[in-house]
Structures are given as C-alpha cells and as structure tokens.
C-alpha cells in the first residue's frame with residue numbers, strides 16, 4: 001500500500017516522520033527543486049505542535065534549536081505608550097518557544113531516510129490511482145495526502161471551498177544583523193516579539209535566530225486590490241519604505257525609525273483563509289493536512305496545526321495499517337473538531353487586531369483579570 005504525500009512543508013514531513021517511526025514507508029513529492037530552493041520565512045512559535053514532535057521522537061532535538069527568550073513580548077500603542085512587557089526568566093518552561101522555520105524543517109528532513117522526499121515534483125492532478133506531475137511524470141498511490149499548503153491542488157478532490165481574502169494585507173520588511181547595525185533599535189525590539197497595534201494597522205517586529213529582525217506591517221479592513229491602489233512602489237524599495245512611513249500618520253518616530261532602518265527586501269502578502277469549520281465527506285484514498293485542510297489567519301496556530309495533523313494522521317495509519325479508510329475517518333473526525341476550534345479562535349483574534357483600539361483589546365486578551 002503506497003502512501004503519497006504532496007508537499008514537504010511541516011505537515012507533510014511530520015506525517016512522513018511519524019510513519020517512519022512506526023515502520024511504515026511514504027513518499028513525499030515536493031515541487032521545490034531542493035531544500036534550499038526558497039527562503040523558509042521567519043520564526044514560528046510552537047506550542048500544541050510540541051506533541052507532534054514528541055510523537056516524532058524529536059522533542060529533545062527541538063528543544064536544542066528552540067529559543068525560549070523568543071517568548072518575550074512588548075505591546076505598544078502607536079503613540080509610543082508601552083502597555084505590556086513580558087521578559088522570560090531563564091528557567092521558564094518552554095511553553096511557546098520560537099524556532100526558525102528553516103531549522104525546524106531541516107530537523108524533520110534530516111530525520112527521514114534518504115530518498116523519502118522527491119524534489120522537483122509539482123503535483124498537477126490525480127487520476128486512476130496515479131499522481132501526475134508538471135514534468136509529465138506520474139506515480140501510483142493507494143492513499144494521497146494533500147500537504148500542499150494554502151493553494152492546495154489536492155483540495156479540489158474533496159471540496160470546492162477556496163481561501164477567501166480577509167481584507168488584510170501585510171508588507172514584510174526587515175533589518176539585517178540588527179545588533180551591529182542598529183544597537184539602539186535592537187534594544188528597543190528586545191529578544192522576542194515587539195507589537196504596535198492601533199487604527200487598523202499592526203507592526204510586528206520579531207528577532208530571528210540569525211540576528212535579522214523581521215517586521216510585518218499589517219493593514220486591516222483593506223479592499224482586495226489594495227496593493228494596486230496603496231501607492232507602495234514594490235519595485236523601488238527606498239520609495240516603498242517612504243510610502244510605508246506615510247501610511248503610519250501620527251505613529252511615534254521610534255516606530256518609523258524601524259522602517260527607515262530596513263534593507264531592500266519589501267515583500268507583499270495578501271492574507272486569505274478557508275471557511276471556519278470546513279469539512280468534507282470522507283474518502284478512503286484522499287485526505288488533507290495543514291493549511292490545505294484549514295488555512296487560518298496568521299495568528300500563531302497554522303504551523304502547530306499542520307504538525308499535529310501530520311503526527312495524528314501518522315498514528316491513525318499506524319493503528320490501522322490494513323484499513324486506510326478507517327484511519328482517514330478517525331483522523332478527520334478529530335482534525336475537524338480541533339481545527340474548527342483553532343480557526344474560530346484565530347478569526348476572533350484577527351477581528352480584534354483589525355479594531356481601532358487593538359492594543360488595549362490585546363492587553364485584555366493577555367490579562368483577562370487586569371493583572
């Protein structure tokens with residue numbers, strides 16, 4: 001019985017690893033040409049996903065690459081008022097440590113036997129028990145697992161649902177080697193996440209393991225074509241930064257100084273999500289994990305859910321090695337309930353971030369008793 005996983009992201013790799021731990025083989029088809037073909041983005045905070053790493057037999061290796069101090073947080077209002085500062089004590093438990101996405105993906109990749117991941121295989125469609133790839137090749141399968149992310153090409157085999165735009169646009173910028181180039185800004189941002197919220201705009205600056213501070217500027221309640229009308233010239237980084245500063249009227253100069261210090265990388269991201277509570281009638285030969293199954297607003301759940309999906313589907317298949325249909329049903333029953341709760345919470349947090357007084361609301365979210 002052949003298990004084919006499409007997508008070597010966190011979900012697909014966690015599934016392959018848990019199957020391997022239980023003596024089951026799988027093949028992962030990934031469209032990227034190699035593990036280094038594309039930057040893997042910034043930091044992830046891993047909380048519920050730690051269970052997946054435990055099931056994968058990798059929890060000690062994970063703690064070795066996780067950054068506990070990345071749990072530090074500062075929350076401010078656009079006028080510069082500091083509402084909350086949390087510094088993580090050295091002996092604090094690693095409840096939500098930050099990890100570099102590339103390091104976590106490397107940990108999973110290195111834990112798999114050579115040849116498990118077939119790079120350069122872009123899945124196009126499935127027919128008659130075979131996967132078909134963009135280069136004309138094909139491969140047989142008994143169970144096809146779509147772990148191919150937000151714009152999954154496997155998803156249409158199960159549902160017509162598509163991600164919808166959330167009226168939220170993010171522009172990602174960053175300051176390289178901040179300790180050396182801008183020590184004053186480094187001290188301001190601190191060791192973890194530095195959040196400025198208000199007026200339908202968010203600035204989230206986060207220290208990465210390589211000394212870069214990544215900054216996401218989020219613009220909420222914006223129409224779907226906002227990037228075209230925003231006046232941000234993405235092909236001219238210096239002018240783009242100047243325009244971003246214009247889009248922050250009344251923001252304290254220490255925040256606009258962060259934007260001024262950024263390098264030439266200016267990346268636009270449109271934020272979309274699948275409907276909350278998406279399900280489909282179970283099929284014995286196809287299922288979905290991770291963003292392919294339940295893309296959510298990016299508020300810290302997606303990677304954790306993808307890891308858990310992969311691990312729990314792996315455990316279900318190991319428990320029913322001769323009955324994939326039963327394994328898929330068992331996995332989907334639990335996944336639908338868990339991901340619906342996480343998607344609902346993520347949608348609520350997203351609405352909160354979009355509100356004019358988001359910083360005060362976020363403070364109440366973190367400190368419901370006002371302490």
Ligand SMILES: Cc1cc2nc3c(=O)[nH]c(=O)nc-3n(C[C@H](O)[C@H](O)[C@H](O)COP(=O)(O)OP(=O)(O)OC[C@H]3O[C@@H](n4cnc5c(N)ncnc54)[C@H](O)[C@@H]3O)c2cc1C
Nearest residue numbers: 007009010011031045123149290291300301302303304306
């Ligand atoms: C800016 C940002 C910050 C985030 N921060 C956090 C965080 O702090 N905590 C958290 O929990 N989540 C976070 N998330 C969400 C998280 O990154 C995703 O939910 C998670 O990566 C989903 O994993 P996945 O394995 O489902 O998909 P992906 O990681 O997207 O992997 C999908 C893989 O499939 C491959 N693929 C796609 N199409 C094909 C095809 N046709 N054929 C073959 N291969 C294909 C892709 O190349 C990719 O390797 C963040 C997201 C963003 C955008």
